[in-house]
Amino acid sequence: MKVLKGYQKPIIEVHNFSFSYEEVDEQRLFDGLDFKLNQNEVTLLMGPSGSGKSSLALCLNGLYPEAVEGTSSGDIFFLGENIQEYEKGELTQEIGIVFQDPESQFCMITVEDELAFTLENRKIPASDIRGRIESVLRAVGMKGFNQHKIHEFSGGQKQKIALAAVLLLEPKLLILDEPTANLDPVSSLEFIGLVEGIQREQQISVLIIEHQAEEWLRLIDRILVMGSDGLLLASNVPERLFIEERQLLEREGIFLPGKYSNRPAFRERWHWDVQSDEKVLSARGLSFSRGKQDVLKKVNMDIRGGEFVAVAGENGAGKSTLLQLLAGLLEPGEGEICMFDRPLRKWQENDLRKRMGFVFQNPEHQFITDTVYEELTFGMKLNGYAEEEMKNTAEGLMEQFYLTEHRHSNPFALSGGQKRRLSVATVLDETPDVLLFDEPTFGQDAATTVELMDYVMGLKAKGKAIIFVTHDMNILDTADRVDVLEQGKVAFSGPPDSLWQERKLLSEARLLLPARLRQKQREGEIYDLIH
Amino acid sequence: MISSINPSIKLVAVLIPGILLGLTYGVFTPLLYFIFMLMVTFTMTNIPILRWLKLFSPFIILALGFAWTTMLYANQTFSGGEEIFSLWAFEVTAGSFQTGVSVGLRSLCFGALSLMFILTTDSTKLMLSFMQQFKLPPKITYGILAGYRFLPVFQHELQILRQAHRVRGFSRARGIKGRLNQFRRYAIPLLANGIRKAERVSIAMESKGFTGDTDRTHYHRMTVGKRDWLFFALMVGVLIAVFALSYYLGYLQIFGKQF
Numbered sequence: 022m023k024v025l026k027g028y029q030k031p032i033i034e035v036h037n038f039s040f041s042y043e044e045v046d047e048q049r050l051f052d053g054l055d056f057k058l059n060q061n062e063v064t065l066l067m068g069p070s071g072s073g074k075s076s077l078a079l080c081l082n083g084l085y086p087e088a089v090e091g092t093s094s095g096d097i098f099f100l101g102e103n104i105q106e107y108e109k110g111e112l113t114q115e116i117g118i119v120f121q122d123p124e125s126q127f128c129m130i131t132v133e134d135e136l137a138f139t140l141e142n143r144k145i146p147a148s149d150i151r152g153r154i155e156s157v158l159r160a161v162g163m164k165g166f167n168q169h170k171i172h173e174f175s176g177g178q179k180q181k182i183a184l185a186a187v188l189l190l191e192p193k194l195l196i197l198d199e200p201t202a203n204l205d206p207v208s209s210l211e212f213i214g215l216v217e218g219i220q221r222e223q224q225i226s227v228l229i230i231e232h233q234a235e236e237w238l239r240l241i242d243r244i245l246v247m248g249s250d251g252l253l254l255a256s257n258v259p260e261r262l263f264i265e266e267r268q269l270l271e272r273e274g275i276f277l278p279g280k281y282s283n284r285p286a287f288r289e290r291w292h293w294d295v296q297s298d299e300k301v302l303s304a305r306g307l308s309f310s311r312g313k314q315d316v317l318k319k320v321n322m323d324i325r326g327g328e329f330v331a332v333a334g335e336n337g338a339g340k341s342t343l344l345q346l347l348a349g350l351l352e353p354g355e356g357e358i359c360m361f362d363r364p365l366r367k368w369q370e371n372d373l374r375k376r377m378g379f380v381f382q383n384p385e386h387q388f389i390t391d392t393v394y395e396e397l398t399f400g401m402k403l404n405g406y407a408e409e410e411m412k413n414t415a416e417g418l419m420e421q422f423y424l425t426e427h428r429h430s431n432p433f434a435l436s437g438g439q440k441r442r443l444s445v446a447t448v449l450d451e452t453p454d455v456l457l458f459d460e461p462t463f464g465q466d467a468a469t470t471v472e473l474m475d476y477v478m479g480l481k482a483k484g485k486a487i488i489f490v491t492h493d494m495n496i497l498d499t500a501d502r503v504d505v506l507e508q509g510k511v512a513f514s515g516p517p518d519s520l521w522q523e524r525k526l527l528s529e530a531r532l533l534l535p536a537r538l539r540q541k542q543r544e545g546e547i548y549d550l551i552h
Numbered sequence: 553m554i555s556s557i558n559p560s561i562k563l564v565a566v567l568i569p570g571i572l573l574g575l576t577y578g579v580f581t582p583l584l585y586f587i588f589m590l591m592v593t594f595t596m597t598n599i600p601i602l603r604w605l606k607l608f609s610p611f612i613i614l615a616l617g618f619a620w621t622t623m624l625y626a627n628q629t630f631s632g633g634e635e636i637f638s639l640w641a642f643e644v645t646a647g648s649f650q651t652g653v654s655v656g657l658r659s660l661c662f663g664a665l666s667l668m669f670i671l672t673t674d675s676t677k678l679m680l681s682f683m684q685q686f687k688l689p690p691k692i693t694y695g696i697l698a699g700y701r702f703l704p705v706f707q708h709e710l711q712i713l714r715q716a717h718r719v720r721g722f723s724r725a726r727g728i729k730g731r732l733n734q735f736r737r738y739a740i741p742l743l744a745n746g747i748r749k750a751e752r753v754s755i756a757m758e759s760k761g762f763t764g765d766t767d768r769t770h771y772h773r774m775t776v777g778k779r780d781w782l783f784f785a786l787m788v789g790v791l792i793a794v795f796a797l798s799y800y801l802g803y804l805q806i807f808g809k810q811f
Contacts, residue, residue, distance in 0.1 A: 079759075084755060110758075110761050110765070113760070113761050117759070120755075122749075122752060125749040125756065127756070139761065142760055142762045142763070143761055147771050147773060150769075150771045187759075378719075381712065383712075386712050389720055404721075
């Protein structure tokens with residue numbers, strides 16, 4: 022049971038706090054914030070991407086504004102003391118942060134060295150270090166991994182090590198900045214369970230920054246909502262917030278957890294059946310190996326016009342490799358891929374690229390030119406289209422993807438959602454027959470995800486074949502067909518509804534049920550408990 | 553075993569013979585030291601002979617190349633003596649032959665010294681030892697250590713970029729100007745991502761209480777003990793002994809001057 026210490030002084034008190042990146046006070050990232058975090062409470066901070074949630078976390082532990090030469094005004098108190106009174110490096114030990122990107126929060130090669138780094142910073146005597154590392158690894162379920170190399174770990178394991186490193190600070194406040202945004206669904210649930218256990222055991226205050234409240238809900242005491250204009254819009258207990266402030270949340274593009282939402286599930290939102298019989302892409306006996314390791318073994322696959330196929334599976338199961346093979350970016354070791362019954366290698370590269378679109382996980386990888394307009398006309402220019410025609414197509418795309426006012430902006434300077442939209446728009450300049458997407462919703466917020474899916478479903482309705490590699494179970498749920506890869510083989514191929522019956526396969530491939538079914542399952546459990 | 557010698561001491565113990573041999577022009581001195589290096593490599597390290605030969609073979613080819621060109625184009629100062637053989641318009645005299653062999657042997661010595669150092673030294677321990685023995689500031693030490701992690705990431709990103717550009721039909725842009733543009737286009741996203749990642753890592757490091765303060769504890773204590781000095785004495789001592797011997801036999805040449 023949680024011991025609430027509300028009568029004690031709050032762990033964090035923020036008074037009229039503003040922050041901006043520029044010296045000039047023109048555009049404030051957040052403005053006049055006033056809130057408190059209580060001891061031993063778990064608080065969730067929600068808000069659309071770009072509202073400055075991550076920057077706020079770094080203001081709380083005193084690294085900002087110095088680290089970015091920004092300016093701030095107002096006061097932050099940690100246990101009643103102004104954080105400006107703290108020496109450099111003192112406050113960071115009281116407030117530990119786990120960051121979003123598992124790739125860029127370590128500085129050492131092995132687990133042991135990384136964890137020792139934290140303890141050395143705290144000037145813990147060398148003789149104590151081994152014991153502390155052992156016990157924290159036990160706490161995060163990574164016992165015996167001392168000498169492993171961090172870069173060989175999966176995302177989920179990396180985040181556990183990141184949490185372990187932060188716990189070694191013995192912080193009074195733990196901040197989790199979208200720690201599961203880049204994890205597969207099972208790893209996310211594992212991580213959330215881990216945090217729950219540690220919070221209960223160590224009675225630690227926690228601030229969670231997250232787009233999607235769903236899975237965290239059971240451990241959350243209070244929710245703060247920050248708007249895109251940098252103002253604090255609401256602060257309430259979850260049950261009341263999701264009911265009383267529904268309109269506000271929807272306006273800010275924040276997703277309501279399943280049981281509070283009256284929006285149709287993804288699946289009901291988009292479901293058209295417009296499949297044709299024409300095979301657009303087909304793969305026969307596809308094998309691929311990297312060095313001595315077999316990545317794919319004898320994979321068969323057919324995709325028809327107007328069909329939406331989702332490829333799922335654990336990390337390392339060969340999903341991205343399969344997509345790259347289908348796109349002709351890699352050569353298969355064995356087997357053949359045909360587009361419209363003609364082998365890929367017989368296609369002219371030029372024609373192939375016109376008829377096939379590929380959207381990468383990171384939109385920035387696709388940007389080639391300096392402005393949005395040039396980006397959209399790049400392919401057409403190469404193919405020698407007339408100026409007038411290019412202009413019309415580009416105008417149309419910019420309008421459709423809400424990019425008209427950014428036509429002269431540099432693609433790299435766009436916001437996350439705009440980058441995603443542009444990356445999709447660039448593959449639609451010509452009229453491709455098949456579109457391949459490599460985890461396009463990874464690390465994107467809810468609003469961007471829905472927007473992307475709207476476009477994708479619109480394309481499907483026009484008869485395009487769509488292939489998605491994804492970890493998002495709610496997207497799998499909307500597909501016409503799901504292919505599950507397991508150790509390089511197709512372990513399942515069929516409609517999502519039959520996949521959800523295969524419990525054994527789901528757990529082997531580290532997949533979950535989609536939100537709508539898990540919701541039902543939970544309600545069922547409660548029903549069982551009562552009756 | 554050499555792998556347990558303190559990396560900083562090992563580096564100095566390898567650098568001193570390296571520099572001094574670079575100034576020695578005779579044949580006898582580098583030959584003797586090279587034989588000694590072979591003995592050290594095969595008795596005091598765990599490197600399998602085959603692996604060593606594989607890694608050392610480029611050095612042999614390089615050394616042969618150096619020796620050959622020096623032989624043909626030796627400087628007037630060294631090319632005295634009788635003509636041994638002539639090839640086309642080139643005359644190889646006793647002097648230039650000797651110089652060539654000497655250059656080749658010195659290259660082999662450098663190769664053997666560097667290989668022994670690289671194959672027996674852990675890169676993390678090397679940096680930690682620089683911090684603890686040479687008082688390299690922690691900021692630089694941990695900065696470089698964090699940089700190690702970036703190399704595989706960069707490689708992976710470049711590969712994805714290539715694919716992404718191909719998908720956009722970029723292979724269709726040709727010519728020198730196209731190539732130049734292509735390089736620019738790879739460079740910008742790579743750098744942008746690199747800077748962003750570096751920034752994140754530095755924020756993460758500071759969030760774990762790192763301030764760059766030299767007052768910190770050391771989990772891996774890099775100590776300098778008797779064994780380290782013994783190794784140092786061995787490497788430098790044998791060098792002096794070799795110098796003395798060749799001086800005694802009248803073979804010692806430093807900077808082309810006979811002693």
